Amino acid sequence: MNKIETHNVNLHYGDFHALKGISMSIVENSVTALIGPSGCGKSTYLRLFNRMNDLISSVKIEGDILVEGKDIYERGVDVDELRKKVGMVFQKPNPFPKTIFENIAYGLRVNGIKDKAFIEERVERSLQQSALWGEVKDKLKKSAFELSGGQQQRLCIARALAIEPTVLLMDEPASALDPISTTKIEELIYELKNQYTIIIVTHNMQQAGRVSDRTAFFYMGELIEIDETKVIFTNPKNVRTQNYITGRFG
Amino acid sequence: MRKRITKFLEKIIESLLLISGTFTSVIVLLIILFLFKEGAGLFTNTPMEKGNVVALNKANQVNELTPAQFKNIFDQKIKTWKEVGGSSDSIKLFRVDDIASFYTEDQIGSNFEHLGACINDHISKTPNIIAFFPTEYAATGFQGKLVKLKNITIGSFITDKEWFPTAQPVAQFGVLSLILGTLWVSFAAILFALPLGLATAIYLAEIADSRVRNILKPLIELLAGIPSVVYGFFGLVVIVPLIKTIFNLDVGETALAGSIILGIMALPTIITVSEDALRTTPRAMKEASLALGASKWQTIYKVSIPYSASGITAGAILGIGRAIGETMAVLMCTGNAAVIPHTLLQPVRTIPATIAAELGEAAQGGLHYKALFALGCILFIITFFINLAVEMISSKHRGGKHI
Numbered sequence: 150m151n152k153i154e155t156h157n158v159n160l161h162y163g164d165f166h167a168l169k170g171i172s173m174s175i176v177e178n179s180v181t182a183l184i185g186p187s188g189c190g191k192s193t194y195l196r197l198f199n200r201m202n203d204l205i206s207s208v209k210i211e212g213d214i215l216v217e218g219k220d221i222y223e224r225g226v227d228v229d230e231l232r233k234k235v236g237m238v239f240q241k242p243n244p245f246p247k248t249i250f251e252n253i254a255y256g257l258r259v260n261g262i263k264d265k266a267f268i269e270e271r272v273e274r275s276l277q278q279s280a281l282w283g284e285v286k287d288k289l290k291k292s293a294f295e296l297s298g299g300q301q302q303r304l305c306i307a308r309a310l311a312i313e314p315t316v317l318l319m320d321e322p323a324s325a326l327d328p329i330s331t332t333k334i335e336e337l338i339y340e341l342k343n344q345y346t347i348i349i350v351t352h353n354m355q356q357a358g359r360v361s362d363r364t365a366f367f368y369m370g371e372l373i374e375i376d377e378t379k380v381i382f383t384n385p386k387n388v389r390t391q392n393y394i395t396g397r398f399g
Numbered sequence: 400m401r402k403r404i405t406k407f408l409e410k411i412i413e414s415l416l417l418i419s420g421t422f423t424s425v426i427v428l429l430i431i432l433f434l435f436k437e438g439a440g441l442f443t444n445t446p447m448e449k450g451n452v453v454a455l456n457k458a459n460q461v462n463e464l465t466p467a468q469f470k471n472i473f474d475q476k477i478k479t480w481k482e483v484g485g486s487s488d489s490i491k492l493f494r495v496d497d498i499a500s501f502y503t504e505d506q507i508g509s510n511f512e513h514l515g516a517c518i519n520d521h522i523s524k525t526p527n528i529i530a531f532f533p534t535e536y537a538a539t540g541f542q543g544k545l546v547k548l549k550n551i552t553i554g555s556f557i558t559d560k561e562w563f564p565t566a567q568p569v570a571q572f573g574v575l576s577l578i579l580g581t582l583w584v585s586f587a588a589i590l591f592a593l594p595l596g597l598a599t600a601i602y603l604a605e606i607a608d609s610r611v612r613n614i615l616k617p618l619i620e621l622l623a624g625i626p627s628v629v630y631g632f633f634g635l636v637v638i639v640p641l642i643k644t645i646f647n648l649d650v651g652e653t654a655l656a657g658s659i660i661l662g663i664m665a666l667p668t669i670i671t672v673s674e675d676a677l678r679t680t681p682r683a684m685k686e687a688s689l690a691l692g693a694s695k696w697q698t699i700y701k702v703s704i705p706y707s708a709s710g711i712t713a714g715a716i717l718g719i720g721r722a723i724g725e726t727m728a729v730l731m732c733t734g735n736a737a738v739i740p741h742t743l744l745q746p747v748r749t750i751p752a753t754i755a756a757e758l759g760e761a762a763q764g765g766l767h768y769k770a771l772f773a774l775g776c777i778l779f780i781i782t783f784f785i786n787l788a789v790e791m792i793s794s795k796h797r798g799g800k801h802i
Contacts, residue, residue, distance in 0.1 A: 199690060201689070204686070204689070206608055206609070229693070229694050230692070232689065232690055232691065232692040233692035236690065236691075237690040239683060239687065241683060243681070243683035243684055243687045244687075245684060245687065245688075245702065246684075246705075246706065255688070255691060255693075255701070256691035256692060256693075259688070259691060259692060259693040259694075259697045259701065260692055305687070308687075308691065309690070309691070312692060
């Protein structure tokens with residue numbers, strides 16, 4: 150079943166045509182990797198699904214973007230509600246300057262949840278889901294800045310999970326991390342795909358190969374090819390895809 | 400060879416920079432030193448005009464009086480010697496002009512040649528007298544007792560409420576009402592300016608699109624460049640009559656008028672500093688909040704404002720600092736009555752306004768002059784601590800702090 154579908158999506162930043170007629174579908178409870186050289190539009194495409202591009206004033210979007218069959222760019226769509234359903238993890242760990250506990254509780258609190266027991270339970274569950282509970286359970290009242298970079302990124306994942314999204318967008322989530330932390334994040338993605346539809350932007354070919362079920366190759370704002378990951382990596386149809394994954398450019 | 404010349408030139412430029420740095424620092428230090436030296440002179444003097452004395456009958460037990468007691472005696476608020484530590488008899492005041500009611504013109508002499516003798520005679524005959532007269536008449540064979548007037552102390556300077564720098568026979572230098580007036584007007588100004596300034600800063604930093612900001616920001620900065628006398632004039636012509644009508648007062652020159660003008664003057668500082676602080680909130684942190692389903696407003700008050708709280712506080716304190724030191728506009732709008740204000744609708748007098756208004760008429764080197772410098776010292780100390788507070792708040796390390 151398709152969780153997300155886009156039909157002929159075009160996006161302009163002012164005069165710059167950043168996404169050119171992109172149509173693709175994303176399968177529920179799977180990991181889709183978006184790859185391509187810098188500036189190819191993959192992050193821009195990812196940010197369509199929680200409408201993060203709205204923050205840029207010069208942006209213009211055409212086409213249909215459907216999440217669970219509903220056009221999220223229709224008039225009257227509640228963007229805050231959409232973002233609760235479509236969580237996001239950013240390239241650099243960006244915890245709030247608050248305690249570990251408050252970082253996770255933030256999403257619940259802004260959604261009007263005040264029940265203390267419920268919040269505590271949800272914080273614990275999210276930290277367990279992101280495999281961080283064992284490391285931080287004794288220092289929940291400590292600043293999130295005391296954690297290492299890898300721990301901070303898993304904290305950000307836990308923070309996104311706490312409000313129970315169904316889609317998780319990950320924008321190069323391991324690019325600022327060391328190899329061991331990267332492995333942990335990848336293991337985590339593998340765990341999470343049973344419950345979440347995950348879209349991950351990555352520069353790391355091996356990472357895309359390890360974690361994703363399907364891979365989409367973007368080039369100059371166009372979707373060149375999307376297929377099963379093993380097909381893309383072993384038998385791509387397009388020569389540009391082949392050149393990119395074998396490292397001949399990009 | 401060429402390289403050596405360049406090196407030499409560089410050395411010269413370096414030392415020139417060093418000299419200008421040193422020169423500026425020395426000038427600043429000298430000014431502060433001058434201020435405190437002149438101000439300190441007040442506390443080594445008695446507040447009586449030079450060339451005058453105050454004398455009592457020999458039998459009187461009182462030897463010393465404070466400036467405030469002196470004033471109250473001559474204002475007839477203290478009526479018996481008991482109140483200043485003497486007998487229970489009532490006090491008889493005597494000024495040199497009163498001599499004519501005790502002695503005839505013949506006795507005094509046509510050129511006042513016997514005036515000293517008459518005064519001497521009168522004092523020795525009147526047990527409960529307190530006499531104030533020029534020193535020259537107490538020269539030879541004087542039988543009275545000269546009273547020692549206590550020096551002004553720092554404590555009484557700060558805590559006394561009466562500011563009559565030119566009063567006779569004893570000037571009163573109590574600056575409490577001036578200090579309170581200054582703080583009162585300044586804090587009321589911040590009460591007006593902070594909500595307005597903060598709202599504008601949030602609007603500029605978070606909401607306004609770049610076109611609006613490009614118009615508004617220079618306009619607000621322009622506000623800082625208007626001379627304060629223009630603000631004062633505006634206050635005098637517009638705000639003062641407005642307050643007079645609205646509150647149905649006899650005079651519109653009140654603390655409120657000064658506060659409003661000062662508030663407007665402090666606005667650019669508060670807005671610019673707070674807006675800069677709000678803009679330092681990392682974009683990543685705001686995006687994280689939005690991505691969690693927080694609305695724009697939740698993001699502003701749960702992330703941006705707490706993150707920039709120290710900068711906003713610094714802006715507010717700098718605004719207070721600007722208001723405390725402001726002279727001209729306040730001088731024109733507040734009515735300048737040296738009384739402790741109880742409501743915003745009373746006239747007040749601030750320290751800078753006092754200095755500006757009175758320095759011209761104070762004799763150089765005189766007590767009044769020194770008292771004004773001491774006032775300057777107080778102002779300096781207040782603003783020094785304000786700047787210190789700003790420095791401490793804004794140098795706090797951002798990364799590790801909690802919001």
